[in-house]
Amino acid sequence: MPSDATPDNKSAIAGLFQQALFAAFPALRDAADPFVIDVEKPKNPDHGHFAVNSALQLAKRLGMKPRDIALALVAALPPSDLISGAPDIAGPGFINIRLALTAETRIVAAIFSAGDNFGKSAAGAGQKVMVEFVSANPTGPLHVGHGRGAATGDTLARLLDAQGFAVSREFYYNDAGAQINNLGLSVQARLRERAGIDAPFPEDGYRGLYITEIAERYALKNSQDPKGEDLDAVRKFAVAALRHEQDLDLKAFDVQFDVYYLESSLYTDGLVEKTVEHLVKTGHTYEQDGALWLKSTDYGDDKDRVMRKSDGSYTYFVPDIAYHVTKWQRGFTRAITELGADHHGSLARMHAGLQAMEIGVPKGYPDYVLHQMITVMRGGAEVKISKRAGSYVTLRDLIDEVGRDATRYFFVMRKSDSQLTFDIDLAKSRSEDNPVYYVQYAHARICSVMALWGGDPATLAEVDLSPLTSKYESGLLRALADFPELIATAARELSPHLVCVYLADLAAKLHSYYNAEKFLVENEKLKLARLALIVATRQVLKNGLAVIGVSAPEKM
RNA sequence: GCGCCCGUAGCUCAGAUGGAUAGAGUACUGCCCUCCGAAGGCAGGAGUCGCACGUUCGAAUCGUGUCGGGCGCGCCA
Numbered sequence: 297m298p299s300d301a302t303p304d305n306k307s308a309i310a311g312l313f314q315q316a317l318f319a320a321f322p323a324l325r326d327a328a329d330p331f332v333i334d335v336e337k338p339k340n341p342d343h344g345h346f347a348v349n350s351a352l353q354l355a356k357r358l359g360m361k362p363r364d365i366a367l368a369l370v371a372a373l374p375p376s377d378l379i380s381g382a383p384d385i386a387g388p389g390f391i392n393i394r395l396a397l398t399a400e401t402r403i404v405a406a407i408f409s410a411g412d413n414f415g416k417s418a419a420g421a422g423q424k425v426m427v428e429f430v431s432a433n434p435t436g437p438l439h440v441g442h443g444r445g446a447a448t449g450d451t452l453a454r455l456l457d458a459q460g461f462a463v464s465r466e467f468y469y470n471d472a473g474a475q476i477n478n479l480g481l482s483v484q485a486r487l488r489e490r491a492g493i494d495a496p497f498p499e500d501g502y503r504g505l506y507i508t509e510i511a512e513r514y515a516l517k518n519s520q521d522p523k524g525e526d527l528d529a530v531r532k533f534a535v536a537a538l539r540h541e542q543d544l545d546l547k548a549f550d551v552q553f554d555v556y557y558l559e560s561s562l563y564t565d566g567l568v569e570k571t572v573e574h575l576v577k578t579g580h581t582y583e584q585d586g587a588l589w590l591k592s593t594d595y596g597d598d599k600d601r602v603m604r605k606s607d608g609s610y611t612y613f614v615p616d617i618a619y620h621v622t623k624w625q626r627g628f629t630r631a632i633t634e635l636g637a638d639h640h641g642s643l644a645r646m647h648a649g650l651q652a653m654e655i656g657v658p659k660g661y662p663d664y665v666l667h668q669m670i671t672v673m674r675g676g677a678e679v680k681i682s683k684r685a686g687s688y689v690t691l692r693d694l695i696d697e698v699g700r701d702a703t704r705y706f707f708v709m710r711k712s713d714s715q716l717t718f719d720i721d722l723a724k725s726r727s728e729d730n731p732v733y734y735v736q737y738a739h740a741r742i743c744s745v746m747a748l749w750g751g752d753p754a755t756l757a758e759v760d761l762s763p764l765t766s767k768y769e770s771g772l773l774r775a776l777a778d779f780p781e782l783i784a785t786a787a788r789e790l791s792p793h794l795v796c797v798y799l800a801d802l803a804a805k806l807h808s809y810y811n812a813e814k815f816l817v818e819n820e821k822l823k824l825a826r827l828a829l830i831v832a833t834r835q836v837l838k839n840g841l842a843v844i845g846v847s848a849p850e851k852m
Numbered sequence: 853g854c855g856c857c858c859g860u861a862g863c864u865c866a867g868a869u870g871g872a873u874a875g876a877g878u879a880c881u882g883c884c885c886u887c888c889g890a891a892g893g894c895a896g897g898a899g900u901c902g903c904a905c906g907u908u909c910g911a912a913u914c915g916u917g918u919c920g921g922g923c924g925c926g927c928c929a
Contacts, residue, residue, distance in 0.1 A: 388909075470929065810893080
């Protein structure tokens with residue numbers, strides 16, 4: 297449900313100034329490219345709620361001084377109860393507008409009426425979007441990198457959901473490739489070792505301790521095959537065991553998928569074959585050195601790619617194309633693929649492959665969101681992550697050590713494009729100073745005040761807010777009004793971290809307010825107005841935390 | 853060599869559509885609990901936004917070049 301009661305003061309003010317502009321300078325309306333007023337929100341509160349910089353932009357076009365244009369604009373401004381007093385003309389020609397208190401406080405009633413839906417929008421209604429993320433090979437436990445992917449992807453999905461898109465979360469299992477075979481061989485080797493057989497460990501085998509554990513369990517459950525001679529059975533057992541572990545980890549991380557798509561099904565359903573045949577038919581392939589190549593350079597890739605090796609098997613990216621074709625054919629007009637940045641090399645060929653199919657897939661399909669590598673520090677030293685060597689920090693470790701909320705928040709609070717240093721000792725030792733606690737504390741703190749007051753928050757929905765005149769109150773009102781636009785921006789830019797930035801700021805405003813003013817004052821009108829404001833703040837904190845999958849506790 | 857990402861305070865990082873005096877956390881110093889919870893607040897110092905040139909009335913933001921760091925460039929996945 298969209299919160300369509302949200303007052304749009306910005307557009308209203310833009311409209312007023314547009315009127316004023318055309319009244320003062322009719323030539324701009326009649327021109328081939330009529331000038332459009334842009335209203336912005338200044339960072340500095342001293343510059344009012346909104347600012348118009350059109351006078352500066354128009355100086356050259358009109359051949360006038362910016363300040364004179366600004367004066368003319370303000371003079372032509374139609375009267376409105378939105379604006380408090382006459383707009384200031386500041387600096388070289390900025391026009392600063394202060395909202396009337398009634399316009400400013402309208403947001404509180406909107407939040408009360410929308411509740412958990414405040415911040416949602418119907419912008420994406422009727423559009424199916426798929427977010428594919430994690431997509432870890434079932435060859436080992438989920439590690440920190442998968443954790444960052446899980447938190448980022450899930451938050452993206454929640455953001456798009458809040459924008460009204462029909463979102464499907466999907467996990468693509470590479471369960472058919474050489475790595476899986478390798479997994480089977482690794483477990484088999486441990487089984488043989490266990491049975492006292494002297495056999496070399498596979499060169500590219502997985503050496504993690506979990507392999508030995510899986511071997512133990514296999515031997516226990518398959519007494520007829522203690523040496524793991526049935527490689528197929530060993531492999532299936534190992535994959536099932538690891539998938540189960542991953543599912544438990546994801547559950548603990550509060551990440552759920554709608555669809556688990558198996559790479560192997562692309563083969564059994566014949567989609568891989570079909571894709572190859574189709575690409576041959578569209579003429580974007582050629583044979584060379586006994587292999588079948590895709591002319592991906594036709595579509596911007598920097599070199600052509602082998603599709604079918606000379607031994608007759610396919611390279612991994614053929615099923616990948618087939619998979620992405622199914623996304624399009626399943627009706628997902630938008631698809632977002634969340635990947636570790638170490639896979640960025642495959643983006644160009646993926647886009648090229650989809651274009652070469654010539655089935656009407658848009659050029660940038662799918663959108664890629666990459667998360668940069670995480671450097672894990674433990675004991676002041678970098679922990680090298682290597683599945684093969686079996687040395688890494690698992691997602692489970694982090695959840696157990698620093699908690700789900702803090703882990704999710706940490707992974708999302710940074711731009712996914714930048715590398716992240718996750719210092720385990722720091723996160724553990726200072727877990728109570730985690731930024732997420734700061735935000736959660738703001739929520740819990742409001743709950744405490746409300747409990748002390750003892751009244752029913754719902755009765756605050758329509759109280760008179762005219763006593764809210766301090767700078768703290770104005771700042772909070774402004775931040776609350778920004779929330780819907782923030783969610784829209786974060787969804788549009790595919791930038792979950794913006795939500796954390798916003799929440800930290802909102803929490804800071806609340807804490808400052810708390811320390812500067814008393815809420816439970818004698819003056820009844822003032823008390824109710826302040827309580828209404830902090831209840832609205834609590835609602836927005838809660839909605840924001842929900843977007844990043846972090847709980848909003850009443851007590852901490 | 854080519855491609856992608858990053859370079860902002862001592863450290864970790866924000867800075868959407870180019871705007872006014874570039875922000876937060878942390879660390880350091882000093883203050884503040886007779887409304888709830890000091891897990892908080894207030895104040896202070898700290899930055900030639902890697903560098904250069906360009907576009908613009910205006911650049912941390914856009915463009916080109918350059919330096920530094922990470923990653924990727926296989927008939928591996």
